[in-house]
Amino acid sequence: MVVCTLCSCYPWAILGLPPNWYKSSPYRARVVRDPRGVLKEFGVEMPEDVEVCVWDSNAELRYLVLPMRPSGSENMNEEELAALVSRDAMIGTAVVSLP
Amino acid sequence: MNGIHDMGGMDNFGAVLAEENEPVFHADWERQIFSITIAMLPAGYCNIDEIRRITETIPPARYLQAKYYEKWLYTLEKLVLEKDILTEEELASGKNIRQEGGNARPAVPREMIEYAMSNPLPVNLDVDLPAKFQVGDRVLAKNMHPLHHTRIPRYVRGKRGTIEQDHGVFLLPDTNAHGGPDSPQHVYTVRFSSRELWGEDAPRNDSVCIDLFDDYMEALR
Numbered sequence: 476m477v478v479c480t481l482c483s484c485y486p487w488a489i490l491g492l493p494p495n496w497y498k499s500s501p502y503r504a505r506v507v508r509d510p511r512g513v514l515k516e517f518g519v520e521m522p523e524d525v526e527v528c529v530w531d532s533n534a535e536l537r538y539l540v541l542p543m544r545p546s547g548s549e550n551m552n553e554e555e556l557a558a559l560v561s562r563d564a565m566i567g568t569a570v571v572s573l574p
Numbered sequence: 575m576n577g578i579h580d581m582g583g584m585d586n587f588g589a590v591l592a593e594e595n596e597p598v599f600h601a602d603w604e605r606q607i608f609s610i611t612i613a614m615l616p617a618g619y620c621n622i623d624e625i626r627r628i629t630e631t632i633p634p635a636r637y638l639q640a641k642y643y644e645k646w647l648y649t650l651e652k653l654v655l656e657k658d659i660l661t662e663e664e665l666a667s668g669k670n671i672r673q674e675g676g677n678a679r680p681a682v683p684r685e686m687i688e689y690a691m692s693n694p695l696p697v698n699l700d701v702d703l704p705a706k707f708q709v710g711d712r713v714l715a716k717n718m719h720p721l722h723h724t725r726i727p728r729y730v731r732g733k734r735g736t737i738e739q740d741h742g743v744f745l746l747p748d749t750n751a752h753g754g755p756d757s758p759q760h761v762y763t764v765r766f767s768s769r770e771l772w773g774e775d776a777p778r779n780d781s782v783c784i785d786l787f788d789d790y791m792e793a794l795r
Contacts, residue, residue, distance in 0.1 A: 480582030480727055482626055483642070488694070496592045498642050504584040507729060507782050508772055516590050526779040531582065533725045534761050534785035535622075535697045536741055 476513070476529045476567030477538045478506045486537035490562060497566060507531060517568040529567075540564065542571040575721050576728060578634035583729040583772070604643040610681075611650045616690040617681045619657050622697075623751035627723040628652045699743040705760040705788070711737045712794040713764060715786060723751035726790040730782075734794055735766040738783065746787055759788040 479485065483498040496502055506513045510527045514520070521527055530538045542564040548556060563569035581587075599605040614620050629649045637645065654660040658676040672678075682690055707713060715730045725747045739762060746757035764786050768776035 478582075480729075481579055481725065482629065492598055494592065494596055495642060496590050499590065500581060500584075500638060501587040501590045504581040504587045505590070507582045508585075510780065511777065513590055517592075523777065524779065526781070527777070528765075528781045528783055530763075531727070531782060531784040533727065534741075534747075534787070535744055536761070536763070536785055 476506055476510050476527065477532060477540060478503060478529060479532045480504070480507055481531075481533050484532040484537065486539050488537075490539060490565060493566075494562075514568065517563070519568070519570055540567040545570075545572050547573050575630065575723065576719055577630045578632075578637045579630045580727050582727045599643075600641075604646075607643055607647050607650055611646055611653070613682045614650075614653065616686070617679075619659065619677070620653060621750055623723060623745075623747040625649060625653065626747070627751035628656070630723065697744060698741070699745070699758050701743050701758060703743050703758060703760065705740055705762075707737045707740075707760070707762060707788070707791065707793070709737050709740060709762075713737060713786075713791040714794050715764070715766075715791055716789075718790070720748065722748055724748045724790075726786060727784070729771060730764075730766060730784055730786075733766050733770050735764040735770070737762045738765050739763040741785065744787070746789060748789070757789070761785050761787055764791070 477485075478497070480503050483493060483503075485493040485497060487493075502513065507529050510529050511521055514527075532538055542560055544556070545559070548559070551559075559571050559573070561569055561571070564571045599608070611625065614625070615622065629645055631652070632640065632645060632648050636648075640648070651665060655662065655665065659678050661672065661676070664671050713735055715726060715733050715735065717732045718724070718726065719731075741761045741763065743758050744761045746759055749755055749757045762785065763783050765781050765783050768780035768782065769778065771782060
């Protein structure tokens with residue numbers, strides 16, 4: 476998951492301007508401390524054996540998540556796969572799933 | 575400084591609320607203030623660290639209650655005064671009293687905008703400086719509490735982490751936000767386990783990665 480706890484740094488050049496929630500106090504304060512709680516609020520339940528890593532973009536590097544390819548998508552082409560990816564999946568608050 | 579902006583790890587802010595079909599800007603003034611402030615960079619009035627430094631001076635109660643772009647407006651108002659682009663009287667009256675006096679000069683020409691936005695200047699420096707740390711090193715984030723601008727948040731200070739990646743050389747924001755001197759140094763992604771940061775109740779498998787400058791860390795033996 477990606478955050479900027481100190482302000483609102485975000486990969487503008489690739490993802491455009493961030494949603495308000497990304498820049499809000501609740502997200503900035505909580506996601507480094509309780510990422511699984513934040514994921515639950517976004518409807519994502521992460522199993523205990525999966526490692527959650529939160530990236531705080533506090534310097535001039537900008538980060539985005541390469542979402543995991545959903546199982547069952549093996550026969551999809553690039554265009555079909557691209558249509559599955561959401562902005563939130565690239566911030567890390569959503570997982571990509573089949574429609 | 576240990577300001578209100580440094581909120582990583584604070585509790586009791588409530589749920590993360592996402593707005594449905596949120597517009598990029600909620601009002602025209604937001605777009606205008608955002609654009610003018612961003613234009614200050616290619617126009618050469620200031621650097622990004624100075625902008626952040628000013629935003630961090632918003633008094634805590636106001637900072638927490640402000641809408642996002644209200645913080646940008648506060649920052650822009652302080653910036654134009656600090657850089658002598660406008661006087662207090664001009665800012666308050668909305669009138670161009672000095673007739674382009676002070677440091678006022680044409681901003682980014684319209685024909686330059688697309689180029690400037692698509693070709694942002696790289697901020698990493700193409701210099702060969704020795705790195706203080708290597709990938710794999712165990713480090714201690716310093717227990718530093720400067721009153722000046724810094725980009726090491728409180729929640730990692732005094733904590734132990736591991737160098738994951740060396741990103742090369744950048745200007746230290748701590749001095750770049752305050753008119754120098756230039757302090758080019760290496761920036762690294764450093765991984766801290768969640769238990770190191772938050773105690774034994776934190777999930778075993780989780781971690782936080784954060785980018786720290788040479789000056790923010792000490793070697794751990």
